[in-house]
Amino acid sequence: MIVNIEDLRHRARRRLPKAVFDYVEGASEDGFTAAANRRGFDRYLFRARSLVDVSVVDRTTTVLGEKLATPLILGPTGLAGLLAPRGEELAAKAAASRGALFTLSTMSIGTIEEVASASTAPLWFQLYVWRDRGVTRSLVERAKAAGYRALCLTVDVPAMGNRENDRRNGFTIPPRITFTNLLDVFRHLGWVLRMSSSPRATFGNFVDLPELKRTDAVSVAQFTNAQFDPSVTWKDVEWLRTVWPGPLVLKGISCAEDARRAVELGVEALIVSNHGGRQLDFLPGAVDVLPEVVDAVEGRSEIILDGGIRRGSDVVKAIAMGARACMIGRPFLYGLAANGQAGVELALDILSKEIDRTLALLGRPRLADLDRSALRVDAPALLDAPASPLRLVEGARRLPAGNTHG
Numbered sequence: 001m002i003v004n005i006e007d008l009r010h011r012a013r014r015r016l017p018k019a020v021f022d023y024v025e026g027a028s029e030d031g032f033t034a035a036a037n038r039r040g041f042d043r044y045l046f047r048a049r050s051l052v053d054v055s056v057v058d059r060t061t062t063v064l065g066e067k068l069a070t071p072l073i074l075g076p077t078g079l080a081g082l083l084a085p086r087g088e089e090l091a092a093k094a095a096a097s098r099g100a101l102f103t104l105s106t107m108s109i110g111t112i113e114e115v116a117s118a119s120t121a122p123l124w125f126q127l128y129v130w131r132d133r134g135v136t137r138s139l140v141e142r143a144k145a146a147g148y149r150a151l152c153l154t155v156d157v158p159a160m161g162n163r164e165n166d167r168r169n170g171f172t173i174p175p176r177i178t179f180t181n182l183l184d185v186f187r188h189l190g191w192v193l194r195m196s197s198s199p200r201a202t203f204g205n206f207v208d209l210p211e212l213k214r215t216d217a218v219s220v221a222q223f224t225n226a227q228f229d230p231s232v233t234w235k236d237v238e239w240l241r242t243v244w245p246g247p248l249v250l251k252g253i254s255c256a257e258d259a260r261r262a263v264e265l266g267v268e269a270l271i272v273s274n275h276g277g278r279q280l281d282f283l284p285g286a287v288d289v290l291p292e293v294v295d296a297v298e299g300r301s302e303i304i305l306d307g308g309i310r311r312g313s314d315v316v317k318a319i320a321m322g323a324r325a326c327m328i329g330r331p332f333l334y335g336l337a338a339n340g341q342a343g344v345e346l347a348l349d350i351l352s353k354e355i356d357r358t359l360a361l362l363g364r365p366r367l368a369d370l371d372r373s374a375l376r377v378d379a380p381a382l383l384d385a386p387a388s389p390l391r392l393v394e395g396a397r398r399l400p401a402g403n404t405h406g
């Protein structure tokens, strides 16, 4: 029986070949940051108020003017179409049916156009800047033509993180059957059969790219390191402003200085994120960095927290700290692998119901009622530990009141 996100994870693990599950689950190097994304939430405890009328709970919010029925954004995830045929389309449909927002990765299997025509959800397009600016510009123009609402530039991949499992597993695009994974593939014939109806097993937005045509199988790191431009700077953010007319979002902000710089350039939303612990290891947990960024931005851009959300209570904590909404990656991918569109809907329902229940128990029936006075930072052992990442976010201890959400 599936009652929470962890149950969905188990189901996904059973249904996917090892190399595919490991790609989804994988963190970089020692996995410190991926674990810190979860541990970070343990430092925030609630201050509940009693005898509040919670007969009506309201978890609606707006993100960049878009009204959402739940404060959840499906994050950009490359190769989601390997978890279920037309996986990105299914996830975008699930977002539409639950009033959430969907972000399509540059590195998706479904194309910009396929996903836009499959779903009525508000869509963002996530951009990686290619060495070939002609390719980059054409991605941006395609996203504009297909009606994506915002462009989300990911800024934490100047090089692909060191995902050692993918190397051990020999994970490639398209996936290959090798001597080492033969038995495992045989054990997952259901997946093989399901995937046989997939339109392709490679990056859909680049099927015409000679590099993809020439090579029959490449590792993700090989391909992305060859294509992504490591020289991208703030100048490129300014350039994107000239080619993209809509709101601009930066994903992967992890300190106050960058947040301020983004605000100066008029970036409409910032995603506090460490890429789910898949990039630079030994960054603090995303929620540990959140107060620093919220305090630096002072309400001039919207802030989204991304990384480690597995419970509705995590979402409530992030919003109380000053985020407008949360982005999720693996939780909806587990759902997608477990049961396609219905699985993603289940992941969204589980989190949304947990949010509702938490708000009721906390005595804050509306998301807009949340502020830092709903929290305590109450883990003395962690607070006093000299190496605690919390030392980096001194502001978190002060917990000033004031609604940063509304």
Ligand SMILES: Cc1cc2nc3c(=O)[nH]c(=O)nc-3n(C[C@H](O)[C@H](O)[C@H](O)COP(=O)(O)O)c2cc1C
Pocket (backbone or CB within 6 Å): 023, 024, 025, 037, 075, 076, 077, 078, 079, 105, 106, 107, 126, 154, 251, 273, 274, 275, 276, 277, 278, 306, 307, 308, 309, 327, 328, 329, 330, 331, 333
């Ligand atoms: C399988 C997988 C693929 C991802 N691909 C991308 C991507 O193409 N672009 C991007 O900006 N982030 C990508 N991410 C990062 C997610 O957008 C998000 O930041 C991260 O998953 C959040 O952490 P969580 O999984 O704990 O929710 C990917 C994450 C996963 C798990």
Ligand SMILES: CCCCC(=O)C(=O)O
Pocket (backbone or CB within 6 Å): 077, 078, 079, 107, 157, 220, 224, 275, 278
């Ligand atoms: C598949 C290309 C890379 C996607 C990515 O950003 C990630 O795996 O985290």
